Amino acid sequence: xxxxxxxxxxxxxxxxxxxxxxxxxxxxxxxxxxxxxxxxxxxxxxxxxxxxxxxxxxxxxxxxxxxxxxxxxxxxxxxxxxxxxxxxxxxxxxxxxxxxxxxxxxxxxxxxxxxxxxxxxxxxxxxxxxxxxxxxxxxxxxxxxxxxxxxxxxxxxxxxxxxxxxxxxxxxxxxxxxxxxxxxxxxxxxxxxxxxxxxxxxxxxxxxxxxxxxxxxxxxxxxxxxxxxxxxxxxxxxxxxxxxxxxxxxxxxxxxxxxxxxxxxxxxxxxxxxxxxxxxxxxxxxxxxxxxxxxxxxxxxxxxxxxxxxxxxxxxxxxxxxxxxxxxxxxxxxxxxxxxxxxxxxxxxxxxxxxxxxxxxxxxxxxxxxxxxxxxxxxxxxxxxxxxxxxxxxxxxxxxxxxxxxxxxxxxxxxxxxxxxxxxxxxxxxxxxxxxxxxxxxxxxxxxxxxxxxxxxxxxxxxxxxxxxxx
Amino acid sequence: xxxxxxxxxxxxxxxxxxxxxxxxxxxxxxxxxxxxxxxxxxxxxxxxxxxxxxxxxxxxxxxxxxxxxxxxxxxxxxxxxxxxxxxxxxxxxxxxxxxxxxxxxxxxxxxxxxxxxxxxxxxxxxxxxxxxxxxxxxxxxxxxxxxxxxxxxxxxxxxxxxxxxxxxxxxxxxxxxxxxxxxxxxxxxxxxxxxxxxxxxxxxxxxxxxxxxxxxxxxxxxxxxxxxxxxxxxxxxxxxxxxxxxxxxxxxxxxxxxxxxxxxxxxxxxxxxxxxxxxxxxxxxxxxxxxxxxxxxxxxxxxxxxxxxxxxxxxxxxxxxxxxxxxxxxxxxxxxxxxxxxxxxxxxxxxxxxxxxxxxxxxxxxxxxxxxxxxxxxxxxxxxxxxxxxxxxxxxxxxxxxxxxxxxxxxxxxxxxxxxxxxxxxxxxxxxxxxxxxxxxxxxxxxxxxxxxxxxxxxxxxxxxxxxxxxxxxxxxxxxx
Numbered sequence: 014x015x016x017x018x019x020x021x022x023x024x025x026x027x028x029x030x031x032x033x034x035x036x037x038x039x040x041x042x043x044x045x046x047x048x049x050x051x052x053x054x055x056x057x058x059x060x061x062x063x064x065x066x067x068x069x070x071x072x073x074x075x076x077x078x079x080x081x082x083x084x085x086x087x088x089x090x091x092x093x094x095x096x097x098x099x100x101x102x103x104x105x106x107x108x109x110x111x112x113x114x115x116x117x118x119x120x121x122x123x124x125x126x127x128x129x130x131x132x133x134x135x136x137x138x139x140x141x142x143x144x145x146x147x148x149x150x151x152x153x154x155x156x157x158x159x160x161x162x163x164x165x166x167x168x169x170x171x172x173x174x175x176x177x178x179x180x181x182x183x184x185x186x187x188x189x190x191x192x193x194x195x196x197x198x199x200x201x202x203x204x205x206x207x208x209x210x211x212x213x214x215x216x217x218x219x220x221x222x223x224x225x226x227x228x229x230x231x232x233x234x235x236x237x238x239x240x241x242x243x244x245x246x247x248x249x250x251x252x253x254x255x256x257x258x259x260x261x262x263x264x265x266x267x268x269x270x271x272x273x274x275x276x277x278x279x280x281x282x283x284x285x286x287x288x289x290x291x292x293x294x295x296x297x298x299x300x301x302x303x304x305x306x307x308x309x310x311x312x313x314x315x316x317x318x319x320x321x322x323x324x325x326x327x328x329x330x331x332x333x334x335x336x337x338x339x340x341x342x343x344x345x346x347x348x349x350x351x352x353x354x355x356x357x358x359x360x361x362x363x364x365x366x367x368x369x370x371x372x373x374x375x376x377x378x379x380x381x382x383x384x385x386x387x388x389x390x391x392x393x394x395x396x397x398x399x400x401x402x403x404x405x406x407x408x409x410x411x412x413x414x415x416x417x418x419x420x421x422x423x424x425x426x427x428x429x430x431x432x433x434x435x436x437x438x439x440x441x442x443x444x445x446x447x448x449x450x451x452x453x454x455x456x457x458x459x460x461x462x463x464x465x466x467x468x469x470x471x472x473x474x475x476x477x478x479x480x481x482x483x484x
Numbered sequence: 485x486x487x488x489x490x491x492x493x494x495x496x497x498x499x500x501x502x503x504x505x506x507x508x509x510x511x512x513x514x515x516x517x518x519x520x521x522x523x524x525x526x527x528x529x530x531x532x533x534x535x536x537x538x539x540x541x542x543x544x545x546x547x548x549x550x551x552x553x554x555x556x557x558x559x560x561x562x563x564x565x566x567x568x569x570x571x572x573x574x575x576x577x578x579x580x581x582x583x584x585x586x587x588x589x590x591x592x593x594x595x596x597x598x599x600x601x602x603x604x605x606x607x608x609x610x611x612x613x614x615x616x617x618x619x620x621x622x623x624x625x626x627x628x629x630x631x632x633x634x635x636x637x638x639x640x641x642x643x644x645x646x647x648x649x650x651x652x653x654x655x656x657x658x659x660x661x662x663x664x665x666x667x668x669x670x671x672x673x674x675x676x677x678x679x680x681x682x683x684x685x686x687x688x689x690x691x692x693x694x695x696x697x698x699x700x701x702x703x704x705x706x707x708x709x710x711x712x713x714x715x716x717x718x719x720x721x722x723x724x725x726x727x728x729x730x731x732x733x734x735x736x737x738x739x740x741x742x743x744x745x746x747x748x749x750x751x752x753x754x755x756x757x758x759x760x761x762x763x764x765x766x767x768x769x770x771x772x773x774x775x776x777x778x779x780x781x782x783x784x785x786x787x788x789x790x791x792x793x794x795x796x797x798x799x800x801x802x803x804x805x806x807x808x809x810x811x812x813x814x815x816x817x818x819x820x821x822x823x824x825x826x827x828x829x830x831x832x833x834x835x836x837x838x839x840x841x842x843x844x845x846x847x848x849x850x851x852x853x854x855x856x857x858x859x860x861x862x863x864x865x866x867x868x869x870x871x872x873x874x875x876x877x878x879x880x881x882x883x884x885x886x887x888x889x890x891x892x893x894x895x896x897x898x899x900x901x902x903x904x905x906x907x908x909x910x911x912x913x914x915x916x917x918x919x920x921x922x923x924x925x926x927x928x929x930x931x932x933x934x935x936x937x938x939x940x941x942x943x944x945x946x947x948x949x950x951x952x953x954x955x956x957x958x959x960x961x962x963x964x965x
Contacts, residue, residue: 057566095808278850280801
């Protein structure tokens with residue numbers, strides 16, 4: 014029998030606001046334990062939350078980036094449950110009236126496109142961090158109250174690949190919109206997954222929620238595991254129970270955490286400390302004007318610059334790539350030339366890095382300067398590569414590097430003629446082959462000239478001189 | 485006449501005329517507090533810091549430097565309001581060890597105006613109660629008759645003013661917690677418009693209903709304190725961005741031409757005969773002095789008490805969840821795991837009434853009951869609020885008894901929660917509607933127990949209330965002095 018897997022995602026992303034969602038404490042990762050907290054975010058008696066308008070704005074920005082309808086009337090609610098990482102014993106979240114409704118993103122899958130709908134995006138606060146030590150658990154409230162957006166998809170995905178493509182698309186969009194740093198290791202993007210299986214044409218199956226998914230890879234593996242587990246269970250004549258299962262990435266299995274019966278009743282109700290948020294059409298329009306250019310828009314622009322579709326895709330795959338490309342162009346407006354270097358040399362180096370760390374360690378201006386030197390013939394390709402390696406590893410000023418590495422290209426035709434005259438004299442066989450019409454032998458002369466000049470000879474000039482000398 | 489018998493406004497005049505110093509007043513209050521300890525009005529005192537502050541103010545005044553509008557006045561603050569460095573217990577065992585690390589906005593404003601805080605007032609635990617018998621620190625007694633309750637939950641705040649331990653105090657209201665005790669003890673107590681006074685630093689009972697209110701011996705004193713504590717606060721999103729008028733400007737204007745609404749729903753069979761006759765006298769006096777009495781209808785206020793117990797308990801259940809024994813407060817000595825820690829700490833830390841409200845609140849919010857209780861109560865609240873708004877289209881203020889009886893005996897209702905809840909039947913609708921209301925003395929019954937009358941205004945019309953109240957007060961206290 015053919016089963017279809019149905020997947021829905023709840024993706025949480027921390028917003029990169031300056032301060033927390035409901036108080037003035039700094040929103041920063043890695044500060045000393047319990048230094049970014051105050052009466053509000055550690056829930057002292059009598060303290061009240063104040064909504065951070067920057068968090069509201071960034072949530073709306075993301076909503077606009079994925080085509081949501083922005084609610085004019087939005088309400089914060091309390092999600093009540095006891096846990097030591099939740100100081101107030103309720104999380105300020107949204108339920109009935111979220112900030113952003115609907116929307117969706119297009120993912121590339123199996124060479125085609127698929128549209129994954131969003132149900133809504135809401136704004137809420139993160140919990141504090143528990144630190145388990147021997148025999149006791151400590152709480153670091155620095156993260157407590159950091160703004161999060163939760164992006165809830167419709168159950169529109171049917172494979173682990175689609176789910177990961179969706180996550181990657183959201184991550185890219187968050188970065189383009191400039192609302193989150195999306196660092197998985199810092200917990201700034203997280204997700205819960207709902208998985209069910211059913212036979213095509215039959216009603217949807219019972220869904221199981223998966224938690225503790227700490228990487229996109231874990232999401233992929235957990236979905237594959239869970240859908241096979243469910244199919245096997247049904248094939249055996251068993252039943253799927255609505256439950257929450259915890260993914261154990263080390264062992265590659267999921268196990269039941271709690272059933273529907275012991276699921277918490279969160280007793281949601283509107284937070285009486287927070288007045289409903291009214292968002293006017295004028296405000297939405299003003300935020301729309303601030304929305305940074307997204308991947309699609311930049312791609313269109315790059316095509317207009319004469320880049321190929323595949324190059325434009327490569328450059329817009331991540332916002333920092335596109336930003337880098339544009340940064341180089343600002344100094345050196347040769348789109349094709351710059352693009353070629355980035356897609357060949359920069360990406361080659363990036364691919365040697367760990368997936369989560371793929372950021373370009375170069376100053377766009379430095380690369381622009383180097384490329385200018387290369388384009389104008391100050392240095393040759395070999396020199397350009399050497400400088401590039403140096404910039405990548407240690408940074409520096411390309412102009413100075415040309416000197417310090419002695420890479421200035423030899424463009425003195427008189428000197429080159431002397432060098433080549435010597436080469437021609439000592440290689441009569443090659444000269445004869447050239448005369449016989451073997452054009453490929455030119456590479457030999459260029460190579461010899463490079464050797465003789467420690468790689469500084471201008472290869473173009475070498476070719477011209479060879480042609481002139483061997484007639 | 486003794487200094488402690490004077491009103492706050494009179495004592496301010498003496499302070500400004502340098503006839504008395506703040507230090508002298510603090511010492512007098514301290515002496516009175518010690519003499520009347522059996523009333524159990526205060527949970528903690530802070531005479532040392534009070535004297536330091538008083539000294540500073542006295543020396544500023546002596547040098548002719550500018551001082552605040554309430555400079556040197558000794559006041560008592562209810563113990564659910566945070567003041568940096570003082571205990572804030574909410575009369576709960578759970579917070580018996582809790583010291584505030586910040587100051588509530590309302591107190592900060594008072595301190596800026598030169599008020600000298602001398603103590604924190606006893607109350608019903610977490611402001612839940614109508615008799616001040618639900619305190620982990622023991623009940624407060626009514627200074628007029630020590631066998632009777634002072635009312636609650638601001639029983640200590642009211643008792644301290646009535647027994648002249650201080651010149652004024654702050655209480656808090658959720659369903660009548662300032663007005664009911666003010667009525668039982670014969671003083672003046674205000675429940676301001678919801679949003680008029682910042683709640684920042686006031687330990688929440690029911691956030692959508694809570695308001696801080698001044699307790700004083702005169703209407704003018706009350707207006708002076710409200711002038712200081714009212715206004716928008718960036719730390720409280722629910723505080724209203726409505727300009728604070730001069731509450732004293734019209735206070736002596738009399739009631740000629742004022743329309744006073746009387747709703748039959750406030751004068752039902754439940755009303756004690758003596759209380760009714762005092763109210764009738766007051767109405768007659770107003771009429772005789774140029775006010776126009778109009779009948780208004782508030783058909784839905786009978787539902788207010790039910791709405792109140794659904795909404796206030798729901799919010800309380802959530803607001804009190806932070807008292808989990810993790811970060812502060814009293815944690816149980818022995819526990820097996822985290823659930824046991826919560827369970828034991830809360831079981832040991834909270835009193836009976838608080839537990840009752842938490843259970844009720846969680847019940848009305850729980851899945852499957854939310855629509856039937858919480859959502860419905862919210863809808864009825866809208867109806868009640870609308871009825872008040874409608875009524876104020878026909879009158880300037882409404883007049884009603886504050887409570888249906890005078891102060892009852894200690895222990896009389898403590899085993900009958902419903903009877904206890906009914907003591908607030910006239911005060912609760914005002915909180916549900918969010919309008920302001922002032923309780924002022926309106927004579928005494930045959931046993932000499934004070935009768936209270938409340939003057940209710942439209943939203944943010946406290947000035948009108950003070951005007952109407954001050955006129956009657958002048959008449960009512962004639963002959964006393």
